[in-house]
Amino acid sequence: DPGRTMESCIAELDAQGVKYQTHKHPACLTAEELEEHVGSVPGAHTKNLFVSDKKHGYFLITIMLDRRLDIKALAGALGLSGANLRFCDKDTLMAVLGAPQGGLSPLALMNDKEGKVRFVLDKAIEEHATMLAHPLTNEVTLEVDTKGVLAFVDKTGHEVTSLDMDKLAPAAKEGGGDKGGGGGKKPAKAPQAPREKGDKKETLLKMTHPKDTEFAEWYQEVIIKSEMIEYYDISGCYILRPWSMQIWDFIREFLDAKIKTIGVQNCYFPIFITKGALEAEKDHVEGFAPEVAWVTKSGDCDLAEPIAVRPTSETIMYPAYAKWIRSHRDLPLKLNQWNNVVRWEFKYPTPFLRSREFLWQEGHTAHASKADAEEEVLQVLDFYRQVYEDLLAVPVIKGRKTEKEKFAGGDYTTTVEGFIPHTGRGIQGATSHCLGQNFGKIFNIEYTAADEQKAIPWQNSWGLTTRTIGVMVMIHSDDKGLVLPPRVAPVQVVVITIPSKDVDQASMDACAKDVTSQLQGAGIRCQADLGTNHTPGRKYAHWELKGVPLRVEIGARDLASKQVTLVRRDDAATKMAVPLATLLQKVSLCLVEMQHDLLARATAERDSRIVDVTEWKDFVTALDGSNMVRTPFCDEEEWEDKVKDMSKQEALSRKGEAGEDVRTSTSLAAKTLCIPYDQPPLPEGTKCFVSGKPAKCWVLWGRSY
Numbered sequence: 229d230p231g232r233t234m235e236s237c238i239a240e241l242d243a244q245g246v247k248y249q250t251h252k253h254p255a256c257l258t259a260e261e262l263e264e265h266v267g268s269v270p271g272a273h274t275k276n277l278f279v280s281d282k283k284h285g286y287f288l289i290t291i292m293l294d295r296r297l298d299i300k301a302l303a304g305a306l307g308l309s310g311a312n313l314r315f316c317d318k319d320t321l322m323a324v325l326g327a328p329q330g331g332l333s334p335l336a337l338m339n340d341k342e343g344k345v346r347f348v349l350d351k352a353i354e355e356h357a358t359m360l361a362h363p364l365t366n367e368v369t370l371e372v373d374t375k376g377v378l379a380f381v382d383k384t385g386h387e388v389t390s391l392d393m394d395k396l397a398p399a400a401k402e403g404g405g406d407k408g409g410g411g412g413k414k415p416a417k418a419p420q421a422p423r424e425k426g427d428k429k430e431t432l433l434k435m436t437h438p439k440d441t442e443f444a445e446w447y448q449e450v451i452i453k454s455e456m457i458e459y460y461d462i463s464g465c466y467i468l469r470p471w472s473m474q475i476w477d478f479i480r481e482f483l484d485a486k487i488k489t490i491g492v493q494n495c496y497f498p499i500f501i502t503k504g505a506l507e508a509e510k511d512h513v514e515g516f517a518p519e520v521a522w523v524t525k526s527g528d529c530d531l532a533e534p535i536a537v538r539p540t541s542e543t544i545m546y547p548a549y550a551k552w553i554r555s556h557r558d559l560p561l562k563l564n565q566w567n568n569v570v571r572w573e574f575k576y577p578t579p580f581l582r583s584r585e586f587l588w589q590e591g592h593t594a595h596a597s598k599a600d601a602e603e604e605v606l607q608v609l610d611f612y613r614q615v616y617e618d619l620l621a622v623p624v625i626k627g628r629k630t631e632k633e634k635f636a637g638g639d640y641t642t643t644v645e646g647f648i649p650h651t652g653r654g655i656q657g658a659t660s661h662c663l664g665q666n667f668g669k670i671f672n673i674e675y676t677a678a679d680e681q682k683a684i685p686w687q688n689s690w691g692l693t694t695r696t697i698g699v700m701v702m703i704h705s706d707d708k709g710l711v712l713p714p715r716v717a718p719v720q721v722v723v724i725t726i727p728s729k730d731v732d733q734a735s736m737d738a739c740a741k742d743v744t745s746q747l748q749g750a751g752i753r754c755q756a757d758l759g760t761n762h763t764p765g766r767k768y769a770h771w772e773l774k775g776v777p778l779r780v781e782i783g784a785r786d787l788a789s790k791q792v793t794l795v796r797r798d799d800a801a802t803k804m805a806v807p808l809a810t811l812l813q814k815v816s817l818c819l820v821e822m823q824h825d826l827l828a829r830a831t832a833e834r835d836s837r838i839v840d841v842t843e844w845k846d847f848v849t850a851l852d853g854s855n856m857v858r859t860p861f862c863d864e865e866e867w868e869d870k871v872k873d874m875s876k877q878e879a880l881s882r883k884g885e886a887g888e889d890v891r892t893s894t895s896l897a898a899k900t901l902c903i904p905y906d907q908p909p910l911p912e913g914t915k916c917f918v919s920g921k922p923a924k925c926w927v928l929w930g931r932s933y
Contacts, residue, residue, distance in 0.1 A: 237363040246376030251369045257330040261463040271358035276332040279313040291350035300884040301396040313886045330366030337384045350393045433769040454710045464577035464584035474718040486611040492562040501536040505543045519571035537570045546671040564591040580698025588693035594685040601686035608690045612658040620700040621713040621826035627902030639664035645901045652854025654901045654930035660690035710775025714819040721754040722771045726783035848878045856930040860923030862916035872897045901928045
C-alpha cells in the first residue's frame, strides 16, 4: 500500500527490533543536499536510484554516495538482455513505492506488496555496521543497523541482489576523471569541519582534491577553505563570508561607476510581488514560474492571495513607471537596483553559480526611441565585458542569444559568455535585454511625445550577479587554493617575517611594519602577518589558500641586505630579491603584470577550446574534447531543439548510460551559447551543419552550467 507513511515504517522497525537513531532536517530532494545536514553522521552514506525497463520492470538500486554506475554494465550483471533502464519520475516513485522525491531508501520496499520491484545493493554497504536510510520522508534520516535493514527487506518478501559495484564502475577517462559532469553525476559533498585527533586538529590549509581530476570536489573545497562561503540550513542558500563579499564590493563599485556615466540612478523596490502583477505578462511569468517562491501565510493565518518573492523586478517596477512616465520630458528613465532575488532552482545548487538566493544588480530603463534603447543595450554589455576582463581577468565572448534562449517577454537578449576549461562547459556571464515595447503595452506605460501623439517607450533590462565570483574562482585557482586577480583581491600583498636566532625579532617586525605602511600609503591593500603562533610555512599556506597575489618575505639576510623577497601567487617557484628602495615600484609593477598574465593565460586556453565544425558527425566528438563548438546554423528553433536532444542521446550512448537526472545542472546536451558578434566569414551557399538548410550565421554551442 503506497499510502503507508513514515509512522508505519518506524513502527515496523520497532516491531522487528531494528536499532536506529533519528536525524531531522529540512526537506532534501537529493542525497547531496542531505549531506549538508548529515555529512558527519557515521555509517554508509548512500544514494538510491529507481529505474525501470518496459520488459524487465522496476529496480531499486542502493549504492554508496560517491559511486558512479555504468547502467549498461549493471543490466549485463543482472542478466537483463536488451534492457534499456531509465530513471523513473517522482509520480511513478510515489505510485509504486509510496516515497516522495528525496525520501527513497530500501525501507520503501514495504510498500511494494505485489513484488514489482527488484532490489539491488552495493556490496560495499554491507561492510558498514550502519547505513543512512529514509523512512518514507525526505525530512528524516535514520542511522540504522545495516543488518537490520537487510532483515527488514527480507521480511517484505524481496530478495537482496548484492553486487560488487567496483567491477561495474565506468572506465575513467584518459588523463583523469570525468570532467563533463553529466550523466546524472551529482555535486561534490561539502568539505567537513576539522575533526579532533587527540589534542590536535587536522589542518584546513591543505587542499585534498586535485583540480584536474576531481574538479567538482576541488571547487567545493576551495571556496570553503578559503573562507569565501559557509553552508546554510536551507539547501541552495549560502553565507557569503567577508572575503567573498569584499570581492563583490569591488565589482559593485566598478560597475556602479560605469553605469552612472550613462545617467543611471540607483533605487530600491520591495521584494514582494502581487500574484496579479507577476502574471500580467504571459511569456515572462512562464519563463520564471517553476522558480517562483510564494509567501502564503502570516503567522497562523493564510494570506488572502499568495505573494511572490522577487525572481526579477520587471513586474514590480513597471506599474510605477506607468505613473512616472507621462511626457517625453520624463525620458529617458534609467534606474538600477543592487539587491537580492530568489529563484527556487529545481536543479542541483552550486555555490555562486546556481543558488536559490543570490545578489545582483538589475537595471531597468525606458527610452523615447528604439535606437537609444539599442545603443544602451550594447553599452551595458561592454560594461559587463569590462567587469570580467578588466577586473576578474576572465575572457568572455559577446553575442546575441537565439530566439529560443532569449529573455522571456523581451525582443532580444545580448550576453557575455564565459568558459570553464576544466569541465569544458560554457557559462552565461551576464545579459543585457532589449525588451521592446511589450512590457509598456502590458503595464500601460504611455507618454505624450514631442509631436503631441501618444507613444509607448522602448525598454531595456540588464543584470549581473555574484556568479561572477564563481567563474573567477574556477578559471584561475589551483591546487593550493584561490588565485585572485590583484584588482579584486581584498588583500593584495601580505608581509611575513622569517624569525631567526641571529636577528632581533623586534627589528624584523619594525621593518615589516615600515614596508606595510609604505605600501598602504600608496593605496595598495597590504597586511602584515606578524603573529608568533604559526611558522612562516604555515602562514605561506594560509595566504596562498586565500589567493593573495603577492607575498613579501623578510628574513635575516633580507634585513642585512636592506631588501625583501617577493613571491607572486601564480608563480611561487620564482622568488625576486627586491631592494627596499625600489619595493613600491616593483610591487606596483608585479600587480599590473599578474593581472595581465592571468587574463592572457585564460584567453589563450579559452581560444584553444573553440572548434569549428561543419558536419554533424564531428559535433559530439568535439564536445567530448571539452570544447565549445562553432558551427554554421540555419537558426531555427526546431533544429536547435533537435541538436539538444541528439547530442545528449549520442553522448549518453558513448558513455553507456541510460539517462541523466532531470535535476542535473551539468547536462550532456549541447545548447546554443550565443550568436557571436565577432562572426567568421560565411561564404554564400554554406549549409547548416545539422539540417542541411542554408546557414544564416555562425553559432557557438556548448555544454553549459
